[in-house]
Amino acid sequence: MSRTIGFRRGVTLLLALVALLAGATSCAQRSSPDKETGRGDDPASAFPVRVELPGQDPVTLPEQPKRIVSLSPTATEVLYEIGAGEQVVAVDEYSTYPERAPREDISALNVGASTVSDYRPDLVIAQAGNAGELAKGLRELDIPVLLTPSATDLPAAYEQMKALGRATGHGDEASDTVRRIRSEIDELVRQAPEPERSLTYYHEVSPDHFTATSKSFVGSVYEKFGLDNIADSAGGKFPQLSEERILRADPDMIFLADTKTAGVSEQAVGNRPGWQTLTAVRQGHVYELNEDVASRWGPRVVELARSISEAIDDTRRS
């Protein structure tokens, strides 16, 4: 009998505690809007926060995430750049940078919601388009999911970095990062020699001549340097070019973004039938890019811009 009373008392106490806590939380919610900009000493004070990315459902985070799982290589690079690396508990197998990221043998393409939930995340970041099903499953488990769309140009990439900053409580650092990247790229563009005539280029994504046009993110970076893309008339972002047309176009520069997955090299390009007649091949203007850098819209885009700038310099000189 007395045990029953004790139990009831315990339940009542627990209920009271919950009510108290709920009150406290709702207080915090009410006081938050004036701090939503993320300014202030304590990053946690910016929460709850609502993060919205183009084409995606808005995500509301009640408090600063402490256990982040990133299934997007670009997002992983951004998180570490803006100082949110401490909060990351797992990243996907393609998140190859930075080295110290806790890489797991999972990817948004092959992992289920229950496996991801094993990491007890309070925020999962994944690439939109690859992770629709996964996101649905995670939302059913009440785990917030931020789906990041592919950026199509630098401003979109900057917006995404800032959104990741807001979502993780590093809004200030994200803004600083964006400012630094923008000024470094502007500086590289300024340093690039003035064109007497505009140079043309071919950016190879795979050895069967899939390429990127100016409509893609990487193409938008080339565009900043005033380069003309030989694939633009093919339309779309990543068309497969006819090999005849590549030879016909005779680009001034060839950039290889299939060096890792397909092992294409400057030498391999020179050995392709007919390619030794190309100006870029003859004059040595075939540039092997770091494939990961050339396919992500993260902070290392500065490295890509530097490669392009150096290639332009090199091509102008000869």
Added chain:
Amino acid sequence: MRDSRSPSVDTVEGPDTTPSPVRRPRGSTLRPVHLLLGTAVLAVLLLVSVLTGAAELGWQRVLAELGAQLTGGVSPLSEREAAILWQLRVPRVVLAVLVGGALAISGAAFQGVFRNPLADPYLLGAAAGAGLSVTVVVTAVPQVNLGSTGIAQVAAFLGALGGVGLTWLIGRSAGPDTATLVLAGVAVGAFLTAAQTFVQQLRVESLQRVYMWILGRLNTTGWDEVLTVLPALCLAVVVLCACGRLLDLLGTGDEEAAALGVRPGRVRALVLVAASLATASAVSVAGLIGFVGLVVPHLVRLALGGSYRVIVPVSLLFGGAFLVGADMLARTVMAPAELPIGVITAFTGAPFFALLLHTSRRR
């Protein structure tokens, strides 16, 4: 079919009795006009295909170049234009002839062996076997270039033969008739395709390349591929053309064929090996190009009658012509972008297939 045969067949003595009392299909002899027609169609398509392309060299200038090469005159093309013509376009057109011919002739042979007009080279697990082995190569050695190294070719070839071999083993142990073999082919094909998907999932970054290969591709090629497939293909073509009469005999039924001194099991094995060889060499360089092996022999049968002495050699010519035409579309429809050739053949083949099912049901 067999039930309607007259018992008089049993009285025939010796294999070389002519004229055979067995009803001969319409158009049972190969007339020169058939070969001439096929050759003419192929030649016209070849020429048009060489004259057109994404690089827009101008057909007059290409004609002038061909003339200059024949007469030893001065080439009107620049060095790069000549490279486009002779190192990209011409070998590609030649490869299209070989691959199209190989798929069509083996399609004709499979249809003959199985007495089933819906049989095609991929029915017996050849494509699935090649698909699996190429996927394994791509995932194990990501650096391999599917276009210009021998590894992928050899893998596809062994995979195709392995797929057919497996089908053969399972089909033989299950029963002697051709329907069992076809069902075994379906089972093997489904199993190998599942295995391929599994391997793909282990290395997701190879998905795009494997996918492009599955769609079929003639787009990255030089003369290497042509030389790779030529010997095996020639051998297969000679064997299959020589087997045309035997296929006709098989078509009358195994007992009847046996009565005429033909050993059905041996003929079937010989034709299957030769047809698999042709399919495997095509698949090894061009990936999976569907519907050629189904559509072309059928058109030939509709036009020229049901004798395999006609269907087999004429399918070779029209198969080549069909793929040259399809490749011309692939190269030019969306220029400067390229369409996978498998998309074109499926676009024309799939509606045809549906029509075929429709008319065969009505019969």
